[in-house]
Amino acid sequence: MQDSQKADPRHTGLMETVVAALDRSGADTSDFDLNPDLILPAGRKLRPAAVLVGFIDRGNGPHVVLTKRSSRLKHHPGQIAFPGGKVDEGDADVTATALREAWEEVGLRVDQVEVFGQLPPHETVTSFTVTPILGRIRDDFVAKPEPGEVEEVFEVPLSHLADPANYVVQQRIWAGKPRPYFTVPWGPYYIWGATARMLRGLAERMAD
Template sequence: MAAAIRRAFPGRREGIFAPEGPGINVRGDRDGNGADVDGVFETPAAVRDAAVLVPLVDRPEGMTVLLTQRSVHLAAHGGQISFPGGRVEPEDTDAVATALRETEEEVGLSPTQVEVVGRLDTYHTRTGFRVVPVVGLVSPPFFLQPDPFEVQEVFEVPLAFILDPGSRQRQSREFKGAQRSFWVFPYNERYIWGATAGMLVNLCDVLGVPHMTPEGRMDFHPPRP
């Protein structure tokens, strides 16, 4: 399936990892919400740039998506499920550098074990972050050493589960006096929601439904435009 993933993404080309610009689509927490949620979304004086890694683990039994559960004591999104990643630092050359650096710091995954194959749409969060999701293939075996200050747990979810349309739900709840809707992937006892779920929906839009071609190879339908 790794070959099919590579075909679905544009690869690591110069300029494609910019947060915004020609040909770069933008999504965010506002999607699917009306004007009545304007007070829910922060509008900081300057957008804070960030990047995350969307690690697709190429296991013999099937591709998985690696996720983290953030430590509960963290001020921002404590206890929530997320991709490894964080803010862009001055020394980072691009979003790929940010995503790989943060992933190594958070879970101990070496950048040498990640094959960057492309990106998802830039995602604007309610809290004012502009996030570039970098998609990477990871081949076992690998050794993880999570930073206990930032990460409570690292776990994997089958990609087949994520791609199944029946796995995602659109839910809503009242927040700051307004109904806010968002994507959710309930998985066993896990509750994957918010920006992470929104990025997973984007991944589903890119990959579509896996199928076997007449030549006997795994591919996805529909392909990325």
């Protein structure tokens, strides 16, 4: 690794805080956290899914790898998301799902990831229960977006995402009523919804 790529010692504690946060208790998260009066349909079926919350060191501290979904997709076009998707029958577990999806979407090989934990599942408005899998990504990773699904792969400093003060509550009309949700903007990227809520859940644990 070149000198310019060496980790800044001021940032090394962030990843230690992430690992320690996994042992702390915290509330489960969902797309409905800010809608306490919402009554969900009885008997709804939740489908299992998983995403990879991947941390990569870029010299000036750890970053989180995110994707911008293709604008041609039928569901959630152009939105910011972690690499991930629904659990397939052939997946051994949710970790296998997250790693498979990361390979398919951004070209991240399994041997380039060191998985070190997971967060509690997050319930989405689209009836998925999504398990965030946390892992360190080797710094030789070069993104190869799958053009049918991913428009762009980018990275956001963990220092930005770990600060609860950077999260803003906004709202849209959903099912005829206002629905508040978290956002955590970064440059030109509008990170919101389930992705922002899962990140804020991690930030809350890190801040405890």
